Amino acid sequence: MNSPLSDAVKNPLKSLDEWEDFVVQHYPEPMSDAPKAKVAVGHAPDKTETEFRNYEAEARPTVREFYRLNHTFQTYAFAKAKRDEFLGLNRLKMGIWEAAEYLNTLVDDSDPDTDLSQLEHLLQTSERLRAEGQPRWMILTGFVHDLGKILCLWGEPQWAVVGDTFVTGCAYSPKCVFPQFFQANPDSQNPLYQSANGIYEPNCGLDKVQLSWGHDEYIYQVCRDYLPKEGLAMLRYHSFYPWHREEDYSHLTNAADEALLPWVRRFNPYDLYTKSHAKPDSKALRPFYEALIGEYFPGKICW
Ligand SMILES: [Fe+2]
Ligand SMILES: [Fe+2]
Secondary structure (H helix, E strand, C coil), X not given: CCCHHHHHHHCCCCCHHHHHHHHHHHCCCCCCCCXXXXXXXCCCCCCCHHHHHCHHHHCCHHHHHHHHHHHHHCCHHHHHHHHHHHCCCCCCEECHHHHHHHHCCCCCCCCCCCCCCHHHHHHHHHHHHHHCCCCHHHHHHHHHCCHHHHHHHHCCCHXXXXXXXXXXXXXXXXXXXXXXXHHHCXXXXXXXXXXXXXXXXXXXXXXXXXXXXXXXXXXXXXXXCCCCHHHHHHHHHCCCHHHHCCCCCCXXXXXXXXXXXXXXXXXXXXXXXXXXXXXXXXXXXHHHHHHHHHHHCCCCEEC
């Protein structure tokens, strides 16, 4: 049993939302070429470059500590070990709606009166996609996109489940937030991992690089036999802000990645800017989603 202190060290965020709120604060507007999902909350005015760079000063101490842990401990070896541990998908079999209800049992210190549950975030994302007439597979992608956060229910620390992802095994992108925290990562002392391409061939494609580990890669692997490649890219790269938002890592991407990038960008506003206090009625929406799930997934899949 962890003491409250060690738990706070392991999981500094009051809730996973604290990280997401930070990302919205850091990127207050959709990219100019992305469709603008209506911004329900936190629609910040344009920021000057200097204000933009002040994100570090403005970040809550809990968020700062979260990034410190993430950047310190997400090594190439760690990300590989977690892939080996989880991607056998041999833990259990359950359906998509069942997984959403399971994720919703995640208890943290968020405020139930004002914060959204995990299921509510999924439904707000997918319902906005639906309201704007996006394809059915994309609505479903929105509904499943954060189911990988069930890793938290299996005891994984926050810094190994969420956070902006980055490439391990090569030099860190200066576009990552809080780049100074990489100095404590053992990989920063390994010359093999510190050239621009590191262990990778130039433009080898993102499928061949190993991103830091988290809920994105996990849900991508769970869904890889069931959704179209555009939806799978949205799952796999939705937290890969240094690529889809900061336009870095072009020395590692290939033509297939560049073709999928607009889809990843198209998805992002539905994830980031759809939070509202109007809570979706999950009971009323369930029949629609069960039918949609049934179009793409078998009754139970491997997790
Ligand atoms: Fe996510
Ligand atoms: Fe999300």
